[in-house]
Amino acid sequence: MTLEQTAQLANAIRAEVAKAIVGMDDIVDHLLIALTAQGHVLLEGPPGTAKTFLAQCFAHATGMEFGRIQFTPDLLPGDILGSNLFNFQTSQFTLTRGPIFRELLLADEINRTPPKTQAALLEAMQERRVTLDGETHSLSDNFMVVATQNPIENQGVYPLPEAQLDRFAFKLLVPYPSAEEEARIVHRFGERSGPQSPTDFGIAQIADAGLIARAQAAVKSVTLSREVIDYTVALVRATRDNADIASGASPRAAVLLANAARARAALDGRGYVIPDDVKALATACLRHRLLLSPAAEIEGKQVEELVEDLIDQTEAPR
Numbered sequence: 501m502t503l504e505q506t507a508q509l510a511n512a513i514r515a516e517v518a519k520a521i522v523g524m525d526d527i528v529d530h531l532l533i534a535l536t537a538q539g540h541v542l543l544e545g546p547p548g549t550a551k552t553f554l555a556q557c558f559a560h561a562t563g564m565e566f567g568r569i570q571f572t573p574d575l576l577p578g579d580i581l582g583s584n585l586f587n588f589q590t591s592q593f594t595l596t597r598g599p600i601f602r603e604l605l606l607a608d609e610i611n612r613t614p615p616k617t618q619a620a621l622l623e624a625m626q627e628r629r630v631t632l633d634g635e636t637h638s639l640s641d642n643f644m645v646v647a648t649q650n651p652i653e654n655q656g657v658y659p660l661p662e663a664q665l666d667r668f669a670f671k672l673l674v675p676y677p678s679a680e681e682e683a684r685i686v687h688r689f690g691e692r693s694g695p696q697s698p699t700d701f702g703i704a705q706i707a708d709a710g711l712i713a714r715a716q717a718a719v720k721s722v723t724l725s726r727e728v729i730d731y732t733v734a735l736v737r738a739t740r741d742n743a744d745i746a747s748g749a750s751p752r753a754a755v756l757l758a759n760a761a762r763a764r765a766a767l768d769g770r771g772y773v774i775p776d777d778v779k780a781l782a783t784a785c786l787r788h789r790l791l792l793s794p795a796a797e798i799e800g801k802q803v804e805e806l807v808e809d810l811i812d813q814t815e816a817p818r
Contacts, residue, residue: 501714503722506536507769509715512706521554521699522688523681527672529767530784531558531646534669535712536719537763539756540625540645542610542665544786545674551648552554552608553696559604560698563708564642567602571613577620581630595632600624602659603709607647612656618664621645625667642712662747662789669756670781671788715766722762723772727817730760732778738810739786744796745806749789757785775816783807 501509510532517528524526527543534541543551552568556562559566569580582598599605601620610618624630628639647668650657665671689696707715733754740748761777787803796806 501711501718503718503766503769503771504659506715506718506766509707509711510767513558513561516703516706516769517554517769518792519559519703520557520688520698521550522684523677524550524554524674527554527674528558530670530672530781532767533760533763533781535562535642536715536766537669537756537759538641538644538716539669541647541762542660543577543646543648543674544651544671544672545648546652546791547650549676551674552606555604555606555646555648557698557701557703558646559606560703560705561707562604562712563705564603564712565640566604566606566646567599568606568608569599569608570608571617573613575613575617577617580617580620581632584633584735595637597637600630601637601639603644605643605645607645609649611649611660614658615661618658618660622664622667625664629669640709642709642716665788666752668751668788669760670784672784681719700814719759719766721765722765722770724758724762725772725817728761728773728775728778729758731814731816732761733777735778735782735810735814736786737789738814739807742806744793744801745790746793747791749786753785754791757781762786779816780812 513532514525514528517807518525521528531541543554544553556566569575578598580598580600582596582601585594585596587594607621624639624643625645628641628643630637630639649660734756736749736751739745742748757778760781761773764777764781765771765773783804786807790803790806792801792803
């Protein structure tokens with residue numbers, strides 16, 4: 501697949517998702533970047549902002565097998581991974597696959613389950629495989645986690661471990677829609693009753709696993725110059741030398757940011773990465789990896805503001 505075809509595919513997916521989803525163009529763009537860069541996405545926003553429905557529409561348009569896990573305090577790792585059950589007819593254990601054996605897994609309200617259960621996703625998100633009773637099972641090459649969490653509630657929620665946060669390529673903030681967008685939402689959904697699916701809005705499947713794999717291969721062909729690599733590394737390392745940041749971003753963050761910049765360039769039809777690709781994705785890639793110092797928290801500083809300052813202070817190649 502050429503880069504021009506990759507960009508055309510991305511535009512077609514955007515158009516299909518837009519048939520149902522109003523005012524989330526930037527978030528859909530980041531989902532496309534994460535998919536073609538083989539990354540995962542954490543969506544944070546208040547209830548009722550269509551986070552779950554967005555994931556369903558995106559999976560349908562891209563032809564990805566969709567699975568959903570509603571995270572609750574009593575959820576167990578086996579509920580995610582599955583288990584080996586003894587078959588009395590064959591006298592052998594048979595694997596009963598859990599919902600993680602999908603291409604796009606929606607981890608709904610992921611912060612409602614304890615860290616022990618959240619940890620069941622760690623191996624899958626990093627290595628695209630799971631281990632059950634000492635046996636390793638591979639997941640799809642297109643395996644992608646889209647997790648959601650509610651930033652408002654403090655009761656009955658658990659903070660995500662840093663090791664898990666670091667495996668998400670992006671943390672995207674889903675805001676309330678504008679007045680005009682909300683009016684369009686009411687008009688579009690108000691006349692419908694009962695559960696709604698992507699097909700109710702005419703969303704068509706325009707891709708499949710093979711097409712996505714070819715788009716991912718096209719992304720890997722994008723040129724990433726040494727100057728842009730050095731700029732990406734300098735930006736990530738700057739998070740570790742800032743007095744307002746108690747814990748900076750990891751080397752994994754630099755790798756994911758560089759891969760995402762490649763994907764952004766490919767979806768734009770370009771065969772090379774420019775510093776603006778890195779700048780455009782830095783906030784979404786770094787915001788969930790940085791811990792503010794106590795002094796910065798007292799002063800009311802925001803992570804996003806610090807990332808913007810670091811972008812301004814880090815010299816970009818010409």
